[in-house]
Amino acid sequence: METIQQLEHRLTELKSDFVRIQGDIEKVETTGGNVAAAMKQLTAIEDEIASVRKQIADQLKSQG
Numbered sequence: 001m002e003t004i005q006q007l008e009h010r011l012t013e014l015k016s017d018f019v020r021i022q023g024d025i026e027k028v029e030t031t032g033g034n035v036a037a038a039m040k041q042l043t044a045i046e047d048e049i050a051s052v053r054k055q056i057a058d059q060l061k062s063q064g
Helices: 004-030 036-063
Strands: none
Touching: 004 036
16 A cells, blocks of 8 residues: 555656646647547546545545
């Protein structure tokens, strides 16, 4: 089981990836490219962010 600090670090990385991919999508859209694969990545990252946030909340509840 990951510690809260490890989960928070993972959350930071996921947020960074999300922002990077959003930027990539904007670039591809301006050139008329296909963004379907990148949108799938964003959805997967959103799901993982939600999962990590839940894990953090669960750990905080169990400590309190």
